[in-house]
Amino acid sequence: PLPFTVEGAIQARLDDLPDPAREACKAASIYGGELSELDLTALGGAAAADVIEVLVARGVLEVGDDTGGSATRSWRFRSSLLAAVAYRTIAPEIRSVLHQRAAAHLSRRPDADPEQVAVHFERGGDAPAAAAAYARAALDAACRGSADRVLGCSSRALEFGGKIVGQKAELP
Secondary structure (H helix, E strand, C coil): CCCHHHHHHHHHHHHCCCHHHHHHHHHHCCCCCCECHHHHHHCCCCCHHHHHHHHHHCCCEEECCCCCCHHHCCEEECCHHHHHHHHHCCCHHHHHHHHHHHHHHHHCCCCCCHHHHHHHHHHCCCHHHHHHHHHHHHHHHHHHCCHHHHHHHHHHHHHCCCEEECCEEECC
């Protein structure tokens, strides 16, 4: 937990943003890391390009690791504390819907991290989809030789009722 004065100062900074930018900032915090314009658009709300411009100008977001050129440009919060406070200001029922949208969006992207997709399904309250996504993430981790990720994702898949059979993730 943050000291009340720190959280209050960050909240005041968020409150100072224009409404569309503040709502976009809160939505962007769902991703917890870097996000693209398409990622933000998938969550709904105002025109992503416009609000990203405002958030960059206000020092809330900064350009992320730009390894693929402008077509794949990403942004990230300048401060993890700002992202955490923005996330906490989202009502739980809205947070769940935003995680569901993020999961649906990311699951269609071939470059998405399968474990991140699973986390969004979990936080969105979709246990069957979370189980299947964690099982896929475990298989992906096995292909990459990451034993600790295999164990972690397998454990989460089983916790949500999924199972791993051969090279396929299945639901009960």
